Amino acid sequence: MKKYSWIAVILLIVGLMLYAKPWSKKSLPSNEFRFVIVSEPPTLDWSLATDNVSADIIFNLMEGLVQYDANLNVQPALAEKWDISKDGLHYTFYLRKDVTWSDGKPLTAQDFVDGWQRLLDPKTASEYAYFLFDVKNAQDYNSKKISDFNQVGVHAKDDHTLVIDLWHPASYFLTLHAFWATFPLRKDIVEKFGAPQWTEPQNIVTCGPFKLKAWEHDYKVVLEANPLYYGPKPKVQLATAYIINEDSTALSLYETGKVDLIRRIPPLLIAKYKNHPDHKNGPFLRGYYYGMNVLKKPFSDVRVRKAFSMAIDRTQLTTLLGGNQIPTTSWIPKGMQGYEPEIGLKFDLDKAKLLLAQAGYPNGAGFPQIKMAYDTRDDNKVIAESLQQQWKQNLNIELTIENQEWKVYIKQLQTDAPPLWRLGWGADFPDPDNFLNLFTSYSGNNLTRWKNKSYDALIEAGAKELDISKRLPIYHKAQKLLTEEEAPIIPLFIDAQNVLIKPYIHGYALNAMSINILKNVEIHK
Amino acid sequence: MSETLKKSNSRSLWQDAWKRLFKNKASVISLIYIVGIILVAIFADVIAPFSYETQSPQDRLLFPNTTYLMGTDILGRDLFSRVIYGTRMSMSVGIIIAFCSLIVGTIYGSLSGYVGGRLDNILMRIVDILYTFPSLLLIILIRVIFGPGLFGIFFALTIVEWVSVSRIVRGQILQVKEMAYVEAARAVGVRHQTIIARHILPNILGPIIVTLTFEIPAAILSESFLSFIGLGLQPPFSSWGSLANDGFQAFKSYPYLIFFPGMAIFLTVLAFNLLGDGLRDALDPKLKNT
Numbered sequence: 001m002k003k004y005s006w007i008a009v010i011l012l013i014v015g016l017m018l019y020a021k022p023w024s025k026k027s028l029p030s031n032e033f034r035f036v037i038v039s040e041p042p043t044l045d046w047s048l049a050t051d052n053v054s055a056d057i058i059f060n061l062m063e064g065l066v067q068y069d070a071n072l073n074v075q076p077a078l079a080e081k082w083d084i085s086k087d088g089l090h091y092t093f094y095l096r097k098d099v100t101w102s103d104g105k106p107l108t109a110q111d112f113v114d115g116w117q118r119l120l121d122p123k124t125a126s127e128y129a130y131f132l133f134d135v136k137n138a139q140d141y142n143s144k145k146i147s148d149f150n151q152v153g154v155h156a157k158d159d160h161t162l163v164i165d166l167w168h169p170a171s172y173f174l175t176l177h178a179f180w181a182t183f184p185l186r187k188d189i190v191e192k193f194g195a196p197q198w199t200e201p202q203n204i205v206t207c208g209p210f211k212l213k214a215w216e217h218d219y220k221v222v223l224e225a226n227p228l229y230y231g232p233k234p235k236v237q238l239a240t241a242y243i244i245n246e247d248s249t250a251l252s253l254y255e256t257g258k259v260d261l262i263r264r265i266p267p268l269l270i271a272k273y274k275n276h277p278d279h280k281n282g283p284f285l286r287g288y289y290y291g292m293n294v295l296k297k298p299f300s301d302v303r304v305r306k307a308f309s310m311a312i313d314r315t316q317l318t319t320l321l322g323g324n325q326i327p328t329t330s331w332i333p334k335g336m337q338g339y340e341p342e343i344g345l346k347f348d349l350d351k352a353k354l355l356l357a358q359a360g361y362p363n364g365a366g367f368p369q370i371k372m373a374y375d376t377r378d379d380n381k382v383i384a385e386s387l388q389q390q391w392k393q394n395l396n397i398e399l400t401i402e403n404q405e406w407k408v409y410i411k412q413l414q415t416d417a418p419p420l421w422r423l424g425w426g427a428d429f430p431d432p433d434n435f436l437n438l439f440t441s442y443s444g445n446n447l448t449r450w451k452n453k454s455y456d457a458l459i460e461a462g463a464k465e466l467d468i469s470k471r472l473p474i475y476h477k478a479q480k481l482l483t484e485e486e487a488p489i490i491p492l493f494i495d496a497q498n499v500l501i502k503p504y505i506h507g508y509a510l511n512a513m514s515i516n517i518l519k520n521v522e523i524h525k
Numbered sequence: 526m527s528e529t530l531k532k533s534n535s536r537s538l539w540q541d542a543w544k545r546l547f548k549n550k551a552s553v554i555s556l557i558y559i560v561g562i563i564l565v566a567i568f569a570d571v572i573a574p575f576s577y578e579t580q581s582p583q584d585r586l587l588f589p590n591t592t593y594l595m596g597t598d599i600l601g602r603d604l605f606s607r608v609i610y611g612t613r614m615s616m617s618v619g620i621i622i623a624f625c626s627l628i629v630g631t632i633y634g635s636l637s638g639y640v641g642g643r644l645d646n647i648l649m650r651i652v653d654i655l656y657t658f659p660s661l662l663l664i665i666l667i668r669v670i671f672g673p674g675l676f677g678i679f680f681a682l683t684i685v686e687w688v689s690v691s692r693i694v695r696g697q698i699l700q701v702k703e704m705a706y707v708e709a710a711r712a713v714g715v716r717h718q719t720i721i722a723r724h725i726l727p728n729i730l731g732p733i734i735v736t737l738t739f740e741i742p743a744a745i746l747s748e749s750f751l752s753f754i755g756l757g758l759q760p761p762f763s764s765w766g767s768l769a770n771d772g773f774q775a776f777k778s779y780p781y782l783i784f785f786p787g788m789a790i791f792l793t794v795l796a797f798n799l800l801g802d803g804l805r806d807a808l809d810p811k812l813k814n815t
Contacts, residue, residue, distance in 0.1 A: 246774070247774070248773075248774030248775065266774055266775065267599060268586070268599050268774055268775040268778070268779065269774075269775050269778055271586070272778050316582050319582050319585075320582060320585070320599065320600065378774060381760075382599055382600065384760070385580075385600055385760045385761060386580065386582075386600055388760065388761060389578055389579075389580050389600070389761065392578075400674075400759055401759050401760050402672075402759070
C-alpha cells in the first residue's frame with residue numbers, strides 16, 4: 001500500500017512539471033504592450049476628465065488639432081496647418097481631409113464646435129471649461145449669460161475649416177489644442193447613449209491611433225490599434241492598462257514579466273532600482289503641494305498659513321523620495337519659463353514660530369485639533385508622516401492623518417475640503433499660465449477656496465501679453481503673491497519621472513509632461 | 526474537622542489545576558513569554574532606546590546593527606523602538622478588547638442561559654444574526670462612523686468578539702443551572718442575581734478563563750489585520766499590524782521590516798494559544814481524558 005502511494009506522489013509531481021513547463025514557457029503575444037495605471041480612470045469622457053489616469057487612456061484614443069513632439073514642441077495633428085492673425089485674435093485651422101472616426105464617419109469641423117459647446121455648457125459642469133474663456137463669449141455662455149452658442153467665437157466655416165475668435169491675444173492658445181478637453185466629440189453618440197454610458201467600449205467613437213476594446217472596471221482597460229487611423233498604424237496590436245493601485249504589486253508584476261512598463265517605483269525601493277538598467281529618470285513638469293482650506297479655521301489666518309509653510313525643511317522630503325525630485329518653495333516648475341527658485345517662504349523656524357504666536361497660538365498652544373488628508377499612495381504616506389513629524393517638532397502642533405482612495409478623496413476635496421490636504425499639479429500645456437491659472441478665483445481646480453482679485457488680474461494680464469520679456473515680470477509678481485504673501489498653498493517639490501521599462505520595448509519616449517503616447521511603441525524580443 | 530476538610534478540598538481543585546498546568550512545558554514557556562511581553566508593554570518607555578516617532582532621515586533603511594537592533598524604516602525611525610511601543614499598543618488593544626467582550630458576553634450569556642424560555646430564544650437569535658453578519662463589513666461600517674482612532678477600534682472589535690463569548694457562557698450556564706446545589710439555593714430563596722454571581726459563575730470560571738486566553742490573541746490578530754489593511758491606528762502610532770503593513774511592500778529588499786513585527790505577532794498569538802490549551806487541559810480534566 002505504501003509503495004503505491006509513493007508512485008502516485010511521483011506521478012503527480014511529474015504531471016505537474018509537465019503541465020507547468022509549457023505554461024511557463026508560453027511566450028506572450030509580442031504585439032501586446034502591457035502597462036500599469038494607478039487607479040480606475042474616473043472617466044474617459046474628455047469633456048469631464050481632470051486627472052492623469054484618465055489622460056493616460058484618452059491621449060491614445062483621441063487626438064487634437066495639434067500634438068507635441070518629445071520636446072513639447074507643437075506639431076500638426078488633426079489640423080494640417082493653421083493661420084494666426086497678426087493681432088493674435090483670429091485662428092483658422094485647416095483640418096486634414098483623410099480623418100475618419102472609428103465608426104467610419106469623416107471628421108468635420110462641426111465635431112470641434114460640438115465638443116466645445118459641450119465643454120462650455122453649464123450643464124456639463126466641466127472643470128476645464130475655463131480653458132476656453134479666451135474665446136469670445138465663451139465665459140458668458142458658461143455662466144448662462146447668453147444661451148445662443150452661435151455667439152461664441154468658434155465656427156465651422158466649412159467641413160474642414162475651423163475659425164476661432166478670441167477676446168484678446170493669448171500666448172498659450174495654440175498649445176491648448178493638444179489638450180484633451182478641446183478634442184472633437186461626436187455629439188450624436190453622446191446624445192444617443194448619454195453620459196457616462198457613451199464612453200463604454202461598445203458605444204464610444206474615437207479618432208486616435210487606438211480604439212477602446214474593453215474596459216473591465218477596476219481590472220483593466222484594453223486598447224486596440226485603430227485600423228481607420230489616418231497616420232502610421234500603431235506597431236502594437238493591443239495595449240493593455242492594468243489597474244493596480246499598490247506600487248509594490250505593480251513592481252512584482254514587472255519583475256515577473258507580466259507588465260512591460262511601470263511609471264512609479266515605491267519610495268522604499270527607489271534606491272534599489274536607481275542603478276537598474278531598465279530604470280529611466282526624467283524631469284517632470286509636475287508640482288507637489290499641500291493646499292489649505294482658507295475658509296476654515298485656523299488656515300483662514302494668513303500668518304498660520306505662512307508659519308506652516310516656513311516650518312518645513314523640504315530637502316528632507318526629497319531625500320526620503322530619492323528619485324531626483326527638486327525641493328521648491330515657488331510654484332512654476334523647473335523646465336518651464338518663469339521658474340524662480342528664490343521665490344517663496346524658505347525654511348525659517350524662528351519666523352514660523354513668531355508668526356504662529358502672532359496668530360494667537362504661541363508654541364502651538366490652543367491650536368485646534370485638525371487633520372491632514374492625502375490620497376492612498378506609498379509616497380504620499382511617507383511625505384505625510386514626515387510633514388506631521390516636522391510640524392510637531394518645529395511648531396509643536398499635532399495633526400492627525402487621514403487617507404482615502406483617490407476617487408473618494410477628490411470628491412471630498414471638491415465638496416468639503418478638510419483644512420489641510422495634498423495634491424499635485426501636472427502641466428496641461430507647457431506654459432506658466434497653466435500653473436498659475438490653477439489658483440485664480442474662477443478656476444474649477446482651485447480647491448483652496450482662496451480668491452484674490454489682484455492675483456486674477458495679474459494672470460489675465462500675463463495671458464494677454466505675447467512678449468515673453470514682458471510676461472515674466474508679471475508672473476514674478478503673481479508667484480510672490482501666491483507663495484509668499486498670501487500662501488494658500490505649500491509648494492513642496494517638483495516631481496521627477498522614475499520608470500522601469502523592459503529593454504525589448506522601443507519607441508516609448510519620456511516627455512516632461514509624462515504624456516503616455518503609445519502609437520510609436522514597438523516590441524522586439 | 527469537617528471545616529478543614531472542605532477548605533482543603535476547594536483549594537486542591539485550583540492546586541491540581543496549577544500542578545497540571547506546570548507539567549505542560551509549552552504552557553509554562555508561553556506563560557513566561559506572556560508575562561515578559563506584558564512587562565515590555567508596561568515599561569516600553571524604559572526599554573525602547575528611541576522614541577517611536579523620532580525621524581532621522583540620514584539613518585534611513587539601515588539593516589539591523591548595534592545602534593538600531595532591528596534596523597530603521599524609510600523615515601529613519603528605529604524599528605526596535607517601534608516594535609516595543611507596538612507591543613504596548615497591540616497588547617493593550619488585545620487585553621482591553623478581550624475583557625470588554627468578556628464582560629458583555631458574560632452578562633448577555635448568563636441572562637440568556639439562566640432565564641431561558643422565550644427571552645433565551647430572542648437573545649440567541651440576535652446573536653445568530655450578529656454571527657452571520659460579515660465581521661469585516663461590520664468593523665468597516667463602525668470605523669466609518671467613529672472615524673480613525675483607538676476608541677473606534679475598541680468599539681468595533683468588541684462588537685464582533687463578544688458574540689462567541691456569550692454563546693460559551695450560555696452553554697455552561699445551561700449545564701450548571703440544573704445542578705442540585707443551584708436548585709437547593711433556589712429552594713432556600715436566594716435571589717437570582719446572587720445565584721448567578723455566587724453559585725454559577727465561580728463554577729464556570731474555568732471555561733471563561735480559557736475563553737479569555739483565546740480572545741486576547743484573536744483581538745490582537747484582528748487589530749493587526751485592521752491596521753494592515755489601513756483601517757487601524759493612524760500614524761505616527763504603531764502597532765505590530767501597521768508595522769508589518771509598512772514593511773511588506775519591500776519584503777524582498779528589506780525583509781527585516783516585516784520579519785520583526787511579524788515574528789512578534791506570531792509568537793504572541795502562539796503563546797496565548799498554547800497557554801489556553803494548557804489551561805483548558807488543567808481546568809477541565811474530563812475534557813482531557815476524552
